[in-house]
Amino acid sequence: MARIAVENxxxxxxxxxxxxxxxxxxxxxxxxxxxxxxxxxxxxxxGISNAVTQASVINAEGLTDEEILNRINESMANR
Known part of the structure; x- marks a missing residue:
């Protein structure tokens, strides 16, 4: 499916x-x-950012694992 980078x-x-x-x-x-x-x-x-990738970025703060997975799947469907 998708290649996903996950913060440690x-x-x-x-x-x-x-x-x-x-x-x-x-x-x-x-x-x-x-x-x-x-x-x-x-x-x-x-307010300074250096983009390393053009990939979608999902901020997991306050989200459950299921919500994160849903956002990833939505992001992949919209590509």
């Missing part, structure tokens, strides 16, 4: 994503991914 603090999502057929990689390998899942803990306070 969200390692609990790795198994759920793999069980759904997705390839999961670390954020260090985000280049070329279809989607990135971030925790939101490192919010950009300075």
């Amino acid at each position: 603090s969200l390692s609990h999502m790795t198994e759920a994503l793999q069980n759904s057929g997705h390839e999961v990689v670390s954020m260090d390998q985000a280049e070329g991914c279809d989607c990135c899942v971030i925790s939101g803990q490192d919010a950009n306070m300075m």
Whole structure:
């Protein structure tokens, strides 16, 4: 299905994503991914951003694992 980069603090999502057929990689390998899942803990306070990828970014803050998976699936369907 999709290649998804997941932030290290969200390692609990790795198994759920793999069980759904997705390839999961670390954020260090985000280049070329279809989607990135971030925790939101490192919010950009300075308003400066350096894009590493053109992939969809899903902020997992306050979401359940199921909600994150749903957002990933929606993102892939809209590509």
